[in-house]
Amino acid sequence: MEKSRSYAGLITGIYIAVLAGTVISFFTLGLSEPMRFMVSLLAVCIAETVVYGYALMWLRSARKASRTSPVWISGAIFLALYVASVLALAIMLDWILELYLLWYAGIQLVVLLAAATVLAAVGVHGLNAASGERKAQDGARHLSAHRQELQEISMIARSWQHPEAGRLASLLDELTEKFRYSDPVSRPGLSATEDILRQQLSLLHDHVALLLVLKELPADWDVETEELTTSIASTLARRNLELAALK
Numbered sequence: 001m002e003k004s005r006s007y008a009g010l011i012t013g014i015y016i017a018v019l020a021g022t023v024i025s026f027f028t029l030g031l032s033e034p035m036r037f038m039v040s041l042l043a044v045c046i047a048e049t050v051v052y053g054y055a056l057m058w059l060r061s062a063r064k065a066s067r068t069s070p071v072w073i074s075g076a077i078f079l080a081l082y083v084a085s086v087l088a089l090a091i092m093l094d095w096i097l098e099l100y101l102l103w104y105a106g107i108q109l110v111v112l113l114a115a116a117t118v119l120a121a122v123g124v125h126g127l128n129a130a131s132g133e134r135k136a137q138d139g140a141r142h143l144s145a146h147r148q149e150l151q152e153i154s155m156i157a158r159s160w161q162h163p164e165a166g167r168l169a170s171l172l173d174e175l176t177e178k179f180r181y182s183d184p185v186s187r188p189g190l191s192a193t194e195d196i197l198r199q200q201l202s203l204l205h206d207h208v209a210l211l212l213v214l215k216e217l218p219a220d221w222d223v224e225t226e227e228l229t230t231s232i233a234s235t236l237a238r239r240n241l242e243l244a245a246l247k
Contacts, residue, residue, distance in 0.1 A: 012052075022044055143183075146201060149201045150176055154172045162217075171225055193235065193239045197236065201232060204228045
């Protein structure tokens with residue numbers, strides 16, 4: 001957080017310096033009549049302000065994302081073209097050709113409106129992309145939690161010092177393999193099925209933990225364990241079918 005604030009302060013300092021330099025340069029050069037001069041100065045200052053605002057938004061998004069979105073990079077490239085266009089228009093149409101004031105102001109206004117429209121579209125696309133990415137991450141979190149639970153169960157099973165430990169490990173390995181090849185991304189419509197999976201895995205967790213503390217195993221312990229893993233595998237298969245139907 002402190003680093004982001006320092007970057008924001010640096011960007012603000014650069015913006016103020018560039019803005020001041022632009023104003024001083026324009027008044028020093030004074031290459032055109034007053035009204036065209038003001039149109040050019042205003043257009044350049046607006047372009048610099050847009051770049052400043054975009055840089056702050058990019059910095060804010062960087063705090064929430066692990067990598068820079070291609071949408072932000074595309075926007076930055078377009079913004080560079082916009083600034084270059086404003087400067088080129090000021091040089092060509094104002095200082096060199098001395099275009100009629102209303103035509104010149106109109107062209108600068110059209111460029112500004114076009115830039116605002118494109119940047120707004122980029123922003124909307126970026127928000128939609130970020131929203132889709134968050135939904136994908138949230139969807140993947142369910143299966144990740146199930147896999148983590150199953151991994152914890154397997155770790156407990158590996159610590160079981162018993163001749164039947166191999167049989168238990170085999171059942172858990174088969175179940176782990178089914179989870180490995182399941183679709184990682186869930187959907188809101190699967191919340192009931194995901195909850196059943198969570199409850200079944202919790203029951204399996206308790207069952208395996210109980211096996212480790214029993215002095216004598218029940219005769220049908222492996223049948224009960226297999227029923228639990230089969231039930232989980234069936235729920236997982238139903239989840240994958242429901243997920244495929246929702247796509």
